[in-house]
Amino acid sequence: MPVSLKDLTTPPTEDEILDSFLVVLGLGGFPITSWASGGVARTILKVLSKGIVNLSTLIANAAGGGLLATSVDAWLTLLAQQVYGVQRYPATFTAGQLTLANASGGPYTITVGQLTFQWQGLFYKNTAGGSLLGSGGTLTIGLVAQSPGPDYNFPFNAPITMTTPLAGVSIVSDPASPLPLPQVTTQGADQESDAAVVIRCLSRWGTTGSAANATGYAKWALDASAQVTRVAVSENDNGGTPTPGWVTVTLAGPSGPVSGAVVSAVTLYIYGNPSDPLQIARRPLCDLVRVQSATSQTISSSPTLFVKAGTAGAASAVQQAWAAYARTLRIATRDGGYTVTGGVTVFAAKLIEIAEEQLGVVNVNLGGLGDTNVAYGHVAVLSLPPTVVFV
Numbered sequence: 001m002p003v004s005l006k007d008l009t010t011p012p013t014e015d016e017i018l019d020s021f022l023v024v025l026g027l028g029g030f031p032i033t034s035w036a037s038g039g040v041a042r043t044i045l046k047v048l049s050k051g052i053v054n055l056s057t058l059i060a061n062a063a064g065g066g067l068l069a070t071s072v073d074a075w076l077t078l079l080a081q082q083v084y085g086v087q088r089y090p091a092t093f094t095a096g097q098l099t100l101a102n103a104s105g106g107p108y109t110i111t112v113g114q115l116t117f118q119w120q121g122l123f124y125k126n127t128a129g130g131s132l133l134g135s136g137g138t139l140t141i142g143l144v145a146q147s148p149g150p151d152y153n154f155p156f157n158a159p160i161t162m163t164t165p166l167a168g169v170s171i172v173s174d175p176a177s178p179l180p181l182p183q184v185t186t187q188g189a190d191q192e193s194d195a196a197v198v199i200r201c202l203s204r205w206g207t208t209g210s211a212a213n214a215t216g217y218a219k220w221a222l223d224a225s226a227q228v229t230r231v232a233v234s235e236n237d238n239g240g241t242p243t244p245g246w247v248t249v250t251l252a253g254p255s256g257p258v259s260g261a262v263v264s265a266v267t268l269y270i271y272g273n274p275s276d277p278l279q280i281a282r283r284p285l286c287d288l289v290r291v292q293s294a295t296s297q298t299i300s301s302s303p304t305l306f307v308k309a310g311t312a313g314a315a316s317a318v319q320q321a322w323a324a325y326a327r328t329l330r331i332a333t334r335d336g337g338y339t340v341t342g343g344v345t346v347f348a349a350k351l352i353e354i355a356e357e358q359l360g361v362v363n364v365n366l367g368g369l370g371d372t373n374v375a376y377g378h379v380a381v382l383s384l385p386p387t388v389v390f391v
Contacts, residue, residue, distance in 0.1 A: 011060050012056060021048070062075075067079075068201055073194070076088075076197055079201075080200070084201040084204050086223075088192045089226040090191055090192075091149060091188075092187070092188050093147075094144070094145040094152035094154070094186065094188030095144045095188075096124075096186075097182075098141065098143065098160065098171055098183070099141075100141065100166075100171060101138050101169070101172050102133065102134060102139075102166075104167070105169055106132055106133065106137065108132040108166055108169070109131055110126065110129040110132055111129045113127075116162070116163045117143055119158050122151065123145075123163070124143040124152070124160075127141070127143060128141045128142045132166075148189070149188050150187065150189055153255035154182060154184060155383065156181065156183050157181045158182050187258075188254070189227075189254045190254075200222055203215050203216070203218060206219055212287065217249050218231040218249075221266050223269065224266040224268075224269035227253045227259070228262060229254050230251070231250070231252075232330065232342075233248070247290070249266065249270070250331050251263065251266060251294060252294040257293040257294050258294075259293075270283050270289055271283060294378060295377055297378035298383050299346055299369070299382050299383065301369035301383075303367050304364070305355060305364055305388050306361070307360045307362065307389070308360040311359060311390075313359075318355045318358050318386055321354045321355070321357070322382050322384055325354055326380055326381065329344055329346065330344050330379075331378070332344040332373075332374040332378055332379070333376065334376060335373065336373060337373035343373065345371055345372065345374070346371070348366055352366065362391060369384075
């Protein structure tokens with residue numbers, strides 16, 4: 001029968017150790033049957049037992065921390081760093097920008113951190129200031145989330161509001177405007193999960209030798225930027241056109257497509273820089289590599305949630321759960337959905353299942369949305385603002 005590390009390192013319980021002490025002391029002639037619970041002798045033995053349990057647990061964790069299959073949390077962070085040369089990515093803060101328009105107030109001098117903005121109950125501070133002139137003046141500023149994580153990644157032209165308003169000042173929200181609308185410039189992300197760290201450690205095998213394989217290219221893309229959380233690699237493919245000798249590396253972040261700066265960073269990491277010896281070329285000599293961002297495929301509808309009366313926050317919980325699900329979806333490398341290798345399908349039944357797992361939700365109507373196949377080179381982005389009906 002196969003033996004696992006858990007079988008070898010599972011620490012004994014406090015009661016098991018206490019029983020062992022009593023058996024040994026009983027064999028030595030000590031009057032263990034007269035030692036009442038709470039008495040001096042039994043209390044001393046319980047303290048010793050607790051200390052041995054703590055030590056045994058530490059030993060078990062240390063042993064498990066030496067193997068990818070059993071290492072977790074800080075143990076895995078240390079193992080990845082020291083053995084595989086992989087640094088766990090920390091959680092990152094969403095950063096973006098928007099433009100303020102002054103219709104009648106001011107002029108104003110905006111300082112860093114002066115303004116607070118809100119989107120769906122999440123808060124942001126401005127990271128840049130400047131002068132906002134009087135009537136007709138505009139000012140583009142940066143903003144950053146007050147907590148890390150992907151939930152703060154607001155969509156383009158999101159209905160962001162100022163909670164520290166200035167008289168006569170509003171946020172530009174005209175999609176046809178050439179001014180920067182509320183848009184994310186750096187996607188927020190959770191701290192890299194244990195599963196993702198393990199994948200990157202195992203992917204190190206793909207980088208041995210020339211790394212002329214899909215795993216190797218994916219590893220390079222993930223290493224080049226923490227903004228990259230999903231990678232699709234297609235051989236003999238030049239951006240969707242079958243071309244011998246070409247490799248297409250398609251990137252996506254927690255909330256969808258990545259920026260041009262991220263694409264450039266990954267390209268530089270793979271191709272290197274001939275004028276900088278520190279920027280080594282990693283691609284095999286005979287490979288031509290195209291690095292591109294995935295294209296967003298917005299799946300939109302106006303669903304209705306039927307929620308038990310008195311349940312608060314159901315709509316927000318469902319939207320966050322759907323967003324978390326979208327972050328798990330791969331980049332499609334073939335058209336045709338799940339029945340085709342590399343295809344991706346967003347199933348309506350899965351969206352309903354996720355929604356009905358949230359507190360108070362008893363039924364869901366997706367507003368006619370059915371199963372959706374994701375096109376080649378695209379990544380699914382969900383736009384499903386729900387209406388709540390209490391029942």
